[in-house]
Amino acid sequence: MEKIIETKNLTKKIKGKPLVEEINLSIAKGEICGLIGPNGAGKTTIMKLLTGLLIPTSGEVKLNQWNVHKQRKEAMRSVGAIIESPIFFEFMTGRGMLLNLARLHGLNKQERQEKVAEALTIVGLDGRGDEKIRTYSLGMKQRLGIAQALLGNPEIVILDEPANGLDPMGMRELRELILQLNKEKNITFLISSHLLDELQKICSTLVIIKQGNVLFYGKQEEIYDKAENNLEDIFIGMMT
Numbered sequence: 001m002e003k004i005i006e007t008k009n010l011t012k013k014i015k016g017k018p019l020v021e022e023i024n025l026s027i028a029k030g031e032i033c034g035l036i037g038p039n040g041a042g043k044t045t046i047m048k049l050l051t052g053l054l055i056p057t058s059g060e061v062k063l064n065q066w067n068v069h070k071q072r073k074e075a076m077r078s079v080g081a082i083i084e085s086p087i088f089f090e091f092m093t094g095r096g097m098l099l100n101l102a103r104l105h106g107l108n109k110q111e112r113q114e115k116v117a118e119a120l121t122i123v124g125l126d127g128r129g130d131e132k133i134r135t136y137s138l139g140m141k142q143r144l145g146i147a148q149a150l151l152g153n154p155e156i157v158i159l160d161e162p163a164n165g166l167d168p169m170g171m172r173e174l175r176e177l178i179l180q181l182n183k184e185k186n187i188t189f190l191i192s193s194h195l196l197d198e199l200q201k202i203c204s205t206l207v208i209i210k211q212g213n214v215l216f217y218g219k220q221e222e223i224y225d226k227a228e229n230n231l232e233d234i235f236i237g238m239m240t
C-alpha cells in the first residue's frame with residue numbers, strides 16, 4: 001500500500017522541553033486517520049510539523065515521498081490543510097474569497113470560476129456562495145474552509161478539530177463530506193478531534209497520543225477487544 005504521510009522519529013522540543021517525541025507514522029493513501037489525545041497532548045504540534053509550519057528538532061516528515069522541510073514546495077503541492085481556525089475575510093462572499101485564493105494556484109479566469117463553482121458545489125455551498133461570509137453559520141464556515149483546501153486538488157487534507165462548535169446537523173454534514181471526498185476523490189484525511197464518537201464513525205486508523213508520545217497507532221478495529229468496543233472508555237483508560 002502506497003504511503004502518503006510518513007514521519008520518522010519526529011521530535012519537536014522548545015527550550016529543551018519536548019512537545020512531541022519520536023513520532024513514527026505511516027499513513028496509506030485513502031486512509032481516514034483520526035488523531036486523538038487530551039488537551040496539550042501535541043496534536044496541533046504534529047499537524048504543524050506535517051505542514052511545515054514548525055521545523056522539527058529532529059526526525060523527518062515525508063508527504064507523497066517529498067521531505068516537507070527540504071522539498072517544501074513539492075511536498076505541499078499535495079496538501080490542503082486547516083490548522084486551527086481557518087481565517088476568512090468576513091466582508092467578502094464565499095465565492096469572492098475562493099476566487100482570490102484560486103489565483104494563487106495559477107489558474108486563468110475561466111478555470112478559476114469553474115474550480116470555485118465545483119468546490120462550492122462539493123461542500124454544499126453553491127446556493128450561498130454569493131452571500132457575505134459574515135452571514136455564514138459555523139458549519140458553513142468549516143465547509144468553506146474545506147472548499148478552500150480543495151482548490152489545489154489535494155491528495156491529503158489535514159483538519160485540526162474541524163467539528164469544534166458544530167451542532168449535530170453540522171457534524172453530520174461534515175462527516176458526510178469527508179466520507180464523500182474520501183470515496184470519490186480518494187483523498188487521505190488526517191483529522192484531530194476531541195469528539196471520539198465522530199472519529200469512531202469515520203476513521204479507518206487511529207493515533208492516540210499522550211504528552212507528546214504515541215500510545216496506540218493502528219487500524220481502528222485493533223483497539224477493541226471482545227468485551228470493549230467503546231472508544232471513550234478505552235481512551236480514558238489509556239489516559240489514567
Ligand SMILES: Nc1ncnc2c1ncn2[C@@H]1O[C@H](COP(=O)(O)OP(=O)(O)OP(=O)(O)O)[C@@H](O)[C@H]1O
Pocket residue numbers: 014019037038039040041042043044045046
Ligand atoms: N510555542 C510553544 N512554546 C512552548 N510550548 C508550546 C508551544 N506550542 C505548544 N506548546 C506546548 O506543547 C504542548 C502541545 O501543544 P498542542 O497545541 O500541540 O496540543 P494539542 O494536543 O493540540 O492540545 P489541544 O487539544 O488543547 O488543542 C502543550 O503543552 C503546549 O502548551
